[in-house]
Amino acid sequence: MDQSIINFKVYEDSVEYVGMAQATLPDLTALTQSISGAGIAGNVEAVILGHFDAMTLGLNFRTVTAQSVKLSEPRRHTIDLRVAQQDEDVVAGEVVVRAVKHIFVVIPKSDKGGTVAPASPSNGSGEYAVRYWATYIDGKKVREIDPLNFKCEINGVDYLAPVRTALGM
Template sequence: MALPRKLKNLNLFNDGNSYTGVAKSCTLPPIARKMEPYRGGGMNGPVKSDLGLSDDGIQFVWKTGGLDLISLRQFGAVNASAVLLRFSGPFQQDDTGDISVVEIVVRGRHENIEMGEATPGEDTEHSITTTCSYYKLTVDNEVIIEIDLLNFIENVNGVDMLERQRTAMGL
């Protein structure tokens, strides 16, 4: 029986700035599809049609300790891919000791910055929600998923999911 890979540590980079000792946690972006049920004559139940990515978009939520001037200065960025964030974390399997390096790169802009509660002598944190136009998940140097919303790119496990649609549209 094998043990699962568990996150042992993490680092976050914001436009190349290391958040070692500053990043407290990251909620890795959920990726979801928009599905619509269809049931026609002769079908005993619905089959969901895949209509692309979810309308909820791709969001990366992360927390920092203390005052984070870098993200505050980025707030209100006009470009939909203005901010580059990179999560890096070792996931270790305790029965073998093997480590998988997981990296998530996103580009987007901050939708929400919660400054948190300010109490003298207590810890403070910022909670930042970054809405993303680009997402790439890499495990052990292998790109698993890459989504570039602005350039109509969606690659999953090496398969270009939108190639035929781009061709049909003359792109």
């Protein structure tokens, strides 16, 4: 039974600790087409296989740091969110810590400086256009979304493999 995130860290390029942050993960919103016509009573929404609306990663920082400012450089950044997640094995009666890792390739699209006030955090934030998102649980890849390379792999199934084949890729 999943319970809580114990803690997490943000890294750039898998090595440089970015700092204390709060992350808002992207929404995966499938592209759709409305279908209507003879034989259909109204409209039906068709979900387009493996195609998603633009994704955004949000990072909120307590204070301004050299590393958080570096993320506003107008280039691609590889961000790792490494999460220690607490689950409970109800059969064994044990608390289990799972390693969850999200890897993103992003480009900055906004940088909010936050506020400056005595004895308080600045709460600056950034929003980043997501080009790639992979999720690993205990080292096993469970999701890979890569729109630019026609990849949509979820739980070991590559849903866009037949599309790549049909396109001669």
